Amino acid sequence: MTAADTLPKMLCARARERGGATALRQKELGVWHELTWRRYRERVRDTALGFLELGLERGDKVAIVGDNRPQWLISELAAQSVGAVSMGVYQDSAASEVEFLIAWSEAVLVVAEDQEQVDKILEARTGLPRVRRVLFYDSRGLRKYDDPLLLDLAEVERMGARRAALHPGEFEALVEATRPDDVAILSTTSGTTGKPKLAMLTHRNLHAMAESFTAVEPLAPGDEFLSFLPLPWIGEQMIAVACALRVGFTVNFPEEPETAQQDLREIGPHMLFSPPRIWENMVSEVQVKIEDSSWAKRAIYGWAMRKGCAAADLRLAKRPLPAALALERRLAELLCFLWIKDKLGLRRMKRAYTGGAALGPDVFRFFHALGVNLKQIYGQTEVSGISVLHADGDIKFQTVGLPVPATEIRIADNGEILTRSPAVFVGYYNNPEATAETLEDGWLHSGDAGYLDEDGHLIVIDRAKDVMTLHDGTRFSPQFIENKLKFSPYVREAVVFGGDWPFVTAMITIDFANAGKWAERKQLPYTTFTDLSQKPEIYALVREHVARMNEDLPAAARIRRFLLLHKELDADDAELTRTRKVRRGFIAERYRPLVDALYGALDRVPVETVITYQDGRTATTRTELRIESLAEAVAVPGAAGRGTDEAPRAENAPATRGGRG
Amino acid sequence: MAHDPHPSANLAVPAPEQPGTVERSDTARRLTVEAVSLSFGGVTALDDVSLDVHHGEIVAIIGPNGAGKTSLLNCISGLYRPQRGRILFHDAAGAAHELTRRRPHQIAAVGVARSFQNIELFAHMSVLDNLMLGRHIRMRGGLVDAALYWWLQRPREIEARRRVEEIIDFLEIESIRHHPVGTLAYGLQKRVELGRALALDPELLLLDEPMAGMNTEEKEDMARFVLDLGEEWGLTIALIEHDMGVVMDLSDWVVVLDFGKVIAAGTPDQVRADPEVIRAYLGDENLKGAGPAVVSAAPA
Secondary structure (H helix, E strand, O other): OOOOOOHHHHHHHHHHHOOOOEEEEEEEOOEEEEEEHHHHHHHHHHHHHHHHHOOOOOOOEEEEEOOOOHHHHHHHHHHHHOOOEEEEEOOOOOHHHHHHHHHHHOOOEEEEOOHHHHHHHHHOHHHOOOOOEEEEOOOOOOOOOOOOOEEEHHHHHHHHHHHHHHOOOHHHHHHHHOOOOOEEEEEEOOOOOOOOOEEEEEHHHHHHHHHHHHHHOOOOOOOEEEOOOOOOOHHHHHHHHHHHHHHOOEEEEOOOHHHHHHHHHHHOOOEEEEOHHHHHHHHHHHHHHHHHOOHHHHHHHHHHHHHHHHHHHHHHOOOOOOHHHHHHHHHHHHHHHHHHHHHHOOOOOOEEEEOOOOOOHHHHHHHHHHOOOEEEEEOOHHHOOOOEEOEOOEOOOOOOEEEOOOOEEEEOOOOEEEEEOOOOOOEEOOOHHHHHHHEEOOEEEEEEEEEEOOOOOEEEEEEOOOOEEOOOOOEEOHHHHHHHHHOOOOEEEEEEEOOOOOOEEEEEEEOHHHHHHHHHHOOOOOOOHHHHHOOHHHHHHHHHHHHHHHHOOOHHHOEEEEEEOOOOOOHHHOOEOOOOOEOHHHHHHHOHHHHHHHOOOOOEEEEEEEEEOOOOOEEEEEEEEEEEEOHHHHOOOOOOOOOOOOOOOHHHOHHHHOOOO | OOOOOOOOOOOOOOOOOOOOOOOOOOOOEEEEEEEEEEEEOOEEEEEEEEEEEEOOOEEEEEOOOOOOHHHHHHHHHOOOOOOEEEEEEEOOOOOEEEOOOOOHHHHHHHOEEEEOOOOOOOOOOEHHHHHHHHHHHHOOOOHHHHHOHHHHHHHHHHHHHHHHHHHHHHOOOHHHOOOEHHHOOHHHHHHHHHHHHHOOOOOEEEEEOOOOOOOHHHHHHHHHHHHHHHHOOOOEEEEEOOEHHHHHHHOOEEEEEEOOEEEEEEOHHHHHHOHHHHHHHHOOOHHHHOOOOOOEOOOO
């Protein structure tokens, strides 16, 4: 057999080498079930041959929509084994989005987990004439469906098993025929702007990415990884598919999306790759729990955190720890950090990654204080997920690290980050215009503004079009301010405005669970999200945080007015992408009256919301939002109240130096 | 007993107001209530109530407050003993059990389980423990078995846990498996309460206001569980409910009680159009337009 240069070949290689080792693990009915590499390959074989029975051909597309389960990966690899292309669809997409993606990709088979997903496809079927079969693997609620499109995936696997018995060697020949330049997946780009695009990634791309990534990050075959983020996301494809097949570590799937946190603790994985949201949530959770605990515990936590932060800052500056601090740090580990890490499921964590968006320096420092080796990954869907990464022991909060092997990074004249590597995609599916805009002479145009620091680390400012120029001429990243706002456990999302306006304002959504707990502790009665968000006490709470944060910002970037939004931002309302990135442009448009009010004279603004229930009924609520002004915070012109509480933070504001290149 | 068991007749309800011409599924009878009367001192709670529940049906019992709905459920599950009449449960094997003379745990053992209007769970125990406890009636074993735990009792406990896990999976409560019931939101507690009844492996499930006090979303979830229990698990269900939207959407058959008497029975559409029901129960014409709209006929 030739080199394992496609994903199916990599699967067969792992099955040969370590057939009896655990490849996938899934909790079902409260018990973890394991799938060995040998069995994993067998099931891919049967499913692939079953797909052949259904008439799947080379180059066809197979759409997959569902939660993280073994069947998802098996379907993907089965499609690729016959030379077809898999496309993941975010499982929480609305029917119209599912229809758009399936129609655009011209998929002929759809693997849809359960009734919820099947309903979306059937609803859109008139727009999907190419779809020949819809395969499900959770039959609950589907008993009464007699649509001829529907077929149980288990039945497909049985068909394939019969074919495998009749034609031994057929699967092996198919896998052998897969070529590195075949397109392996169509990956939806996160689309903070407009409709999603489908990036075509070849086996060569994914293989190259896994190769460079594992060259600098020595993942081991015995490692455990928990796959709980949507599988269509490139980050999950990167680790759970490409790297897992390359290295042969175990991929675990949670029982249900809601149990991910508990399952994380049970598995105690060695690595984790999550967007900032997950890390921010963990910080909030710890902060809230500590706030709720006894005086003694709070005191120990406060002390341990101070020592942990001091030690982490020294270590990251590559300076030696004084013996006394080293001892104190060890004590802090025993008294506090071990237990927190255990609760969070991070106790065995060797390497933790964040990517997809910028993570605030405060969150970064928190995890390094705990002793979690959290590192930034930078990349796009179009480079198979990763191009730049923090190396072990070379971590700077404000940077995203160094390019991985075989990857070149260049800053264009306009400040845009360009990438060239064998992992760069071959183009957008059915969209040559977008491809031409993004790919020039093999260089990928990221749309991100950034620069390289003296050590060659890449610093990403923000999406180029989001970088705002403040009234005093400095360029500034709204995302940087938003991340600082989100460090408060009571803030869930924040949208900062300022570029075209005389000063900076923010639209903030509170964290309902944490703010609700806080209100309960203060014996503050509330009813709904809207009610809670408009309590003067909650405004005061957030205001305090905003005021404290303002002290760390240059005067021109300080938030002068903010409001607490009456609803949570939701991907179903297109306010967030499916990977939970804020779509700033869309929000500015949708909440135009609110933005105007933030820059107006009044401190109240009426809003009207239409709520759509699951059964299609709608209700309209009217309320009034308050706008809080912090005019006095900037009354002292220019005299920046530098953060005096702890280590200097000025270096954390990358964009103040922006505009290079 | 004044009435014969009339096993072959397909008369739906022998209430005098009801014409016996309504269409109904022709499956086997699961529950027969025959001329049951119950009074507390001078107060008559149930007055000559008769009704049938057929296999695989979802039957709703509705009526204003104090109409005797819960009393009827209590008679079926053995908490009350009616002064007159009898209640027969026909199990899947075809055997008829007279419930009127049995004690509640015996009734549970033949395959009739219920949930309560006010949550009756052990608040300090976990969801899992509450469900396992509900399972104990299906567990065998005495002193000897316990002594031979590894050989006899352990496989049974594993089997019980597996069954309970299936219920947890069905009700989608995996994430709260180990939470103490008392810390859960009300809607979730109602779901656990349903789970505890399911742990008995019933053939007939009695639900006393499964959706009371829930918000729209929780009601939709619960309605889906009730429908799935009928369709996927093949259970027969009798439920009391005030939410007319839910009743009309869910049930195959509706029985209306007023002042302890059956005043109407039929398909949801028939009952909706019955002038007697509109007069006695709703007092106005709301019911006529009751599509998905929620008409709360009685205050909680």
